[in-house]
Amino acid sequence: MRLCKKVCNPLFAPWNRALFCTSTAANHSKIPLKAEFVTPTSASIGQIRNQFASWIAIGSYKPGLLSHLSTPDIMRALFVLRTCSYDFVVSRSIQLFNISTKFGPLGEWGLRKTFFNQFVGGDTLPGMKLTVESMQRRGLVLMVAPVLEEDIEDEQSSQKTYDDNLQSLLNLANMTSALEKKKPIIQLKPTAIMPAITLEKVSKAMTQYLEDKKVTHATLISQLANCIEHPKNLELKLSNEDKSQFLDGLQRADVFVKHCRDLKVHVLVDAEFYSCKPAISAIALILMARHNGDYHHVGNTIQAYLKDAVQTIESELKTVTEDIGVNWYGKIVRGAYMDRERYLADKNGYISPVCDTYEATNISYNKAVKTVLKNLSQNPKKKSHLLVASHNEVSIRLAAQAMKDYEISANDDRVSFAQIYGMADYLSTPLVSKNYHVYKSTPYGPIVKVLPYLARRASENRSVMMGAREERDMLWKELKMRFKM
């Protein structure tokens, strides 16, 4: 029946051919996307709007769409998003923030009134409460992005720093559960609770172990999960120092997820650098194995810009749902470390793991989403969950269309969407109005910590910052309407 539906569905055939296939460029001739940071042309986006998920009114300005914003908020958003559209600003954002802080309280005031208020939920509980209440009035759900992480080339932090970070995360979970009752999420960056270099070494040791012992991924995950209670059983070839760093980090992750599970706060493990991917995925899968028996409490992140993304999704779904037998949970993102990945590949003499073109990343993203939705539709009784984390209208439309084609309703508890706080309200609001679950990933923390973090994120997400043209158009229209221009 389902097969027949797929063959007969007039929407499915061109979509499958044009947007999910990974073969030759000729096959992509129907893809109305240009490569390299370019969004679809207005003609092609118009076609897509008519063809896929046409019931979602993204792209058409209507009075009321931005009524939640005060006029000063609109002016600030226009200023900040316009500023972020200049490549020279975004690529030098860290230096520019550093210069602004040299102006003392005046510089800090300027940053707070602009970038901080635009992109950060708050730095105090009352401030965050106001943000969350405003989101709740618009049907948006809180997803907290803690500002604690280590770069792959940073100097390793002390154990005390990781313990302190765990304590901050536990406090943040308490705050999140106090502010938001509707299944809030906290993002967990593994490099906040263990050194990036350890994650790299564990990744190598895992790959070696799988090759030497010829065991399945599920067997290795079960063995590693067992090490939380029995640390002596860790068989990976690592120095004693690395073993204890890894086991301490794993313990911290487990303590955090258990605490969140008790508070009914979901946890999504963020994806970071490719060299850490096997270890980070293993941590997420171990946590799923331990906590996702009856529900989706904790999940992983898949970066679709990686050439092996679809393969990773397929293998992860099998390992988690079939071999381990628990619910899978994950967010699919395009990936935020493209420049650094290419730089590291170049520096260390290996082929970049990132897709060579934007178009290839788009195909990979849409295919990864479809793979999970298909799996969800084939297992309706499971409580697995997919979070479609993107600001790409085409991907959002394709995901919504696939949900419909797979008979997954908009408000189904197995799928949700997410955008970054301060951005893409013109996508989030129409999704909410059609009953989809929508999260806003919202950083929380003091200005001195959050702004350098945001600057790094901004330069890693240059395309998002530079591509906010549609959003600015909507803001202008709203402003003109208010001033009757």
Ligand SMILES: Cc1cc2nc3c(=O)[nH]c(=O)nc-3n(C[C@H](O)[C@H](O)[C@H](O)COP(=O)(O)OP(=O)(O)OC[C@H]3O[C@@H](n4cnc5c(N)ncnc54)[C@H](O)[C@@H]3O)c2cc1C
């Ligand atoms: C809620 C949320 C959580 C997130 N969590 C994570 C996370 O855990 N880890 C993480 O890495 N990122 C994360 N991100 C960021 C994400 O990976 C993207 O960087 C960001 O969302 C932009 O992609 P897009 O789908 O929104 O939009 P688009 O603007 O359509 O896509 C831009 C992205 O396409 C890719 N791209 C652009 N040009 C090229 C090119 N020439 N070749 C190949 N690929 C190209 C890059 O990934 C770039 O970021 C998250 C984003 C959101 C909204």
